[in-house]
Amino acid sequence: MRSLLAVCAASLLAFAAPASAQQVGSLVSADPVTDTPPGMQAWRIRYWTSNGAGARQEVTGMVVAPREAMPRTPRRVIAWAHGTSGVAEKCAPSNSPGFYEATPGLAEMIAQNYVVVAPDYPGLGSKGPHPYLIGVDTAYSVLDAVRAARSVSGAAAGDRFAVWGESQGGHAALWTAATARGYAPDLTLVGTAAAAPPTDLPANMRQASDANARAMLLAFTLYSWSQYFGYSLDGFTNKTNQGVIRRLSENNCIELHNKPKLGTILGILAVRQAMKRRDVTRLQPFAATMQANSVDPASVPGPLLIAQGSKDTIVAPAVTRSFAKAVCKRRTPLQWIEVEGGSHTDSARGNATGQTLDWITARFNGQAPPDDCGRF
Structure with a gap:
């Protein structure tokens, strides 16, 4: 009987121990990446997040920072939300040798002394089904990646961040903005940029x-x-x-x-x-x-930037424009970037990259956000 009680007690302790370790936003590991582009240092991270039902899950991502001496104050953070890479575990962008080239504006962000936090989303690079276009689950993984990055030694990531995403990641960025205040009050979101976001699914x-x-x-x-x-x-x-x-x-x-x-x-x-x-x-x-995972225009706080290619055949420009007009009716400050003749991938690349990063930097600097609502 005593041995049985001892086994039970040990089992309880074994189950109890991970509870604090599974705190959302806590860092599990940060493995340095040796082969990075010049001027960059990077870590593949594992961290804890939760889904909309509150279940904990260990997920993965990347943190990229300037390769230079530690600053005196924390660095500004851009959370990069990637577009559709697939729905299988093997499709995690952090595992792709093309990660650096596929992330728009990465070199520019690092040159401007940003820390870039790039979550894979649940089920990509981690066990369990990927909740494709499920807004809350994806948003939580973005917010918890920003939290986890603060514990990466050498990155010097702060708690002020902007979120920028394209395609599926544009959807994730808008949901991140909608949930940030309630889910992660310890973080400060300065602005949201969404490139070709699916809004009304x-x-x-x-x-x-x-x-x-x-x-x-x-x-x-x-x-x-x-x-x-x-x-x-x-x-x-x-x-x-x-x-x-x-x-x-x-x-x-x-x-x-x-x-x-x-x-x-x-x-x-x-x-x-x-x-x-x-x-x-x-x-x-x-x-x-x-319908439940479409983006409610009333739920997204400003300031907001939306970029959309006029010849996008994957995310219908008319649907994005309708969403932007609904945001404007709420008197939310909105910058609209129309990429004339642009395809689906052009809304986060080319000239749109510089425009978006300039807008993000202005938000960190506390400048009044531009508002294009009267223009379209």
């Missing part, structure tokens, strides 16, 4: 003009939500196409300039055919989840 699914991209992203969404929420795909498509959706999602990571393989192309065509027969934006429970 059902409207964008219907209006985006690239049918192949819509099919691929729909496959990611269906697979992610079926894994994360346990949703059945029976109402959308047959068992054969469900296997196609699973293979597309488990086998494909999105990287710039990579052309899809033949099997991927054929899988996309199969999903496109299924889309002709079923409108997932009106099919429950997917429709309700899309």
Whole structure:
């Protein structure tokens, strides 16, 4: 009996010990990266976050800082929220050899003495299904990455930050802004920049003009939500196409300039055919989840910058513009960057990079935010 009690007591202690270690925003590890571009030092981090239900999860990301002597005061932080990289664990941007090239403006941010905190999001680089386009879960992982970066020796990250994201990351940035004050009152958000953000998810699914991209992203969404929420795909498509959706999602990571393989192309065509027969934006429970994870314009505080390519075929410009107008009706200060002739990737690159970073720097410097609401 005594030995049984001893075992039970030891078990209780074993379970109790990690409780404080699992505090959201606490750093688990920071592994230095040896092969970095000139002037940069970087760490692959693991840290604790939580989902919307409060369950703790260990997740991953990157912290990049200037390679120079420690400053006397903490550095300003930019949280970079990446675009869609996939929904499989292997698709974490922090594991990609192209991380530095794929992160817009990274060299410029480091040259301006920013610390760049780049979370992978839950389920990318960590166990568990990735909650693709689930706003609260993704936002919490961004906020907790900023918290964790403060414990990275050598980075000198402070608690004042801006968030900048593109595509899926633009959605994450807007949700980060909406949840920051309630979830992370220990941090100070100075501004939010969203490049080509999906805002009204059902409207964008219907209006985006690239049918192949819509099919691929729909496959990611269906697979992610079926894994994360346990949703059945029976109402959308047959068992054969469900296997196609699973293979597309488990086998494909999105990287710039990579052309899809033949099997991927054929899988996309199969999903496109299924889309002709079923409108997932009106099919429950997917429709309700899309609506719940669309961005409420009233929930996003300013100051705010939105950049949108006028020829974007993945995030419909009309949907983004409608969201921006709704924000303006709330009298929220908004800078609007229209990238004339720009594609989906142009809203965070090229001239938009410098404009966005200038806007972010002005927010840190306490300048009055510009307001383009009367212009469009």
